[in-house]
Amino acid sequence: MKWLPVLLSLTLLGGAPPRIAAGAPPAAAPAHPASGSADAAPLPNLPRRAIMSQVPKRSETAPEYRWKLEDIFADQAAWDKEYGKAKELIRSAAAFQGTLSEASRLKACFELEDDIGYHVERLYVFANMKHHEDTAEPQYQALSEKSQKLSVEAGEALSFLTPEVLALPEEKLEAFIADPQLAPYKHTLEEMKRQKAHVLSKNEESLLAQVGNISSAPNTIFSMLNNADLKFPKVRNEQGEEVELSHGRYIEFLESRDQNVRREAFKAMYDTYGKLKNTLASTLSANVTKNVFYAKARKYPSVLEMSLYGDNIPKTVYTNLIDTVHGSLPLMYRYMELRKKLLGVDELHMYDLFAPLVDEFDMKITFDEAKKITAESLKPLGEDYGKALQQGYSDSWIDVYENEGKRSGAYSWGAYGTHPYVLLNHKDNLNSMFTLTHEMGHALHSFYSDGNQKYRDAQYTIFLAEVASTLNEALLMDHLLKKSTDRKEKMYLLTYYADQFRTTVFRQTMFAEFEKIIHEKAEAGESLTPQELSKIYYGLNELYYGKGMTVDKDIEMEWARIPHFYNSFYVYKYATGFSAATSFAKQILDEGQPAVDRYLGFLKSGGSDFSINILRKAGVDMSSPEPIEQAMSVFEDVIRQLEELVDSPSE
Incomplete structure (x- = not known):
């Protein structure tokens, strides 16, 4: 059910909690490629800022920089009163069980x-957002747990509804x-x-x-191996000091300007995984076998089609993505040649993909400046969108700064019937400005959806x-590039944008293709040995990066460290979402x-139709190659601008 909390629903195909958006609270879904071991591109060489000597307490943060949760519940007494009402409603659900063959009873049950x-x-959203203000506060720890138990209770009370309707004769369902x-x-009912x-x-x-608990074993085993049991060796940093390698530090080493540091960390990472290649291959193979079992049990033609079925996504969306990206690989090869030139190396290695391409460029942007710049960049979306954005800025939708105990990261969330909210941990830099516009994109999607559905x-x-x-980010990037007159600043922005395409479209599509190949092999009865998995993965890296890249042997083990592969056929959504946003x-x-009107129609549609239909009505047909081709044309323009700047005389 749509209101179940994320811990229960996000791991299910097609499941999503209310008002959920990127980076939303307690996340069971795979991380966005901008974080975690998917190794996405950070902002190039973002300056390391001085850390405050002491993080302020919640009470020390100015009220104008705190969200106003009183718009949901004025006080604890109001929350308690609604909790009592919810308990009464949940108890009343039992009366409908066994009566849903009558249209009037089914209607009343749906209403309930x-x-x-x-x-x-x-109740759940308020309790958890209060908890996120200061996670050490016991009152809201308890309230969060109480709301979690209530949501589970509600799910159990209504669990009879769908099975009972599905047990009805076909003609009765058609009549309904x-x-x-x-x-x-x-x-x-159609769904x-x-x-x-x-x-x-x-x-x-x-x-x-x-057998549900058994089926989660591959993911559980991988998670324990990857997060608890794997121990990495020490490697030398830029100062020559020996530092223990970790998941969190790995990307920092790959961002080093010293190629020796990058190489040593890269080899240490994959040597470690290589020592466990048989165990890790067995674990991934078990996950694939589980998927094949469920696809056969539920009478799906393939695991891929089972995975797409929840959102009613045609198989052609998946295959078009792979085919179109294949057709655009010359652009990736061109970017790799440019990266080699900018780094000044004779050979470009896999461990050079995250090395900074431009000199450090510090863009100090306060929160108030970030609001002005994002508002200016989103003017192409029209006056109505601009007013809604300003409403979010002025009506305390946003919790801006870090405080002691506050949840890390950023998200957009909220409850139907009140405005959306955004949690930030804002720093005065470019990255935080992109985070602001990203989360406000989610917030206004919910604002328009809730207001029209x-x-x-x-x-x-x-x-x-x-x-x-992502569309908001694309418009912000376009605005900044058009406004910039500084060569260094422009190169800084363009390299960031190019690496977004590389990591979110090309890299995620490569992951998606790997998943497709290994599942097809399993469905054909072939074994997924560590040698076979490594051969497939190495071959894909050769294909996606081209002859201009030295594809180091070590990269063949990267499949062993990607947690997304245990939430099968998920990562393609990063590439399609980015492509759809770029097309818009x-x-x-x-x-x-005309395009603005279509886009606002998309925002207002919520979940009133299948996703593919909502996008198609708005002018983005993900069942065709066109949106991906449009995204690739933007990528080509980014590369062209970079090439011109590289070849032009320095200031």
Whole structure:
């Protein structure tokens, strides 16, 4: 159910909690490629800022820089009152069990489900955001746990609904879909009907539910190996000091200006994984075998099609992505040649991919300046969008600065019926400005969706979630590049943008292709030995980076450290979301108002239709190669501008 908290729902295909967006609270989903062991591109050589001697307490942060959660609940008494109401509603659900063959009873049950969801969502979101203000505060630790238990209780109370509807005869379900009194729930019923072919008998479903804990074993084992048991050796940093390598430090070593430091860290990382290659191959193979089992049990043609089915995504979306990126690989090869030239090396190695390409460039941007610049950059989206953005800035949607105990990172969240919220830990730099515009993209997506859809249809899918945020970043980048007159600043921005394409489109597509190949081999009865996995992965690196890159042998073990492969066929959404956003941005900048109107229609659609249809209506057809081709044309322009700057005389 859409209001279940993220810990319960994000790991399920197609599942998403209310108002969820990138970096949202307690995350069970894979990390965005901008973090973690996916090794995405950071801002190039972001200056290391001095750390404050003491992080301020929550009470020491000025009120104008704190979000106003009182807009959800005025005080604890108001929360407690609504909690009591939610408990009563949950208790009333039992009366509907066994009565859903009548349209009037089904309508009333759907209404109750929405009512429960609305209240539980508000309670859960408020409790957790209060907890995130200061995670050490015991009152809100307890409130967070209380809201979690309530949401589980609600899910259990309504668990009969879908199975009972799916057990109805086909003609009865068709009659419900056509029944005018059930019109607000037509999309829900159509989705239930679509899923029915893959729902098994009661006994079979019970059996599958019982093996659920066993099926999570590959991911659990990998997580324990990767996060708890793996020990990395010490490597030398730029000062010649021996420092223990870790997941967190690895990317810092790869960003070093000293190629010897980069090489040593790279080899140490993959030597460590290589020592466990048989165990790690068995673990990944077990995960693939589990997927094949579920696909066969639920009568899907393949694991890929099972994975896409939840969001009703055609297989062509996946294959078009791979095929179109293959056709654009000459652009990647061209960028690799440019990277080699900028680094001044005779050979470009895999450990050189994160090395800074430009001299350190410090862009100090205060939060107030960041708000002004982002507002200016988003003017192409029109007056109405601008007013909504300013409302977010002025009406205390944003919790801006770090304080003692505050949750790290950034996210956009909220509850239906109140405005969205954004949590930041703002620093006065370029990266934080991009984070602000990214999270406000999510927030305004929810703002428009909630304002134009009923509760049930307001929540958009994960497939769509990154589009609005990434579009905002694309418009901000376009604005900064057009405004910049400083050669050094422009190169700094262009290298950042180029590496976004490399890591979010090309690299994630390579991951997606690797997943497709290994699942097809397993479905054909072939074994996934460490040698076979390494051979496939090494070959893909050769293909994606080209002959201008020295593809070091060590990279063949990288498959062993990517946690995304245990949430199968997920990473392609990063590439499609980035491509859709880039396509929208190009249309908006080229066409003006007609494209803006289509885009605002996308924001207002929420989850009222299948994701692919919502995008298509707005002018981005992800079942065709066109959006990816449009994104690639932008990438080509970025490379061209970089080449011109590299070849022009220095100032």
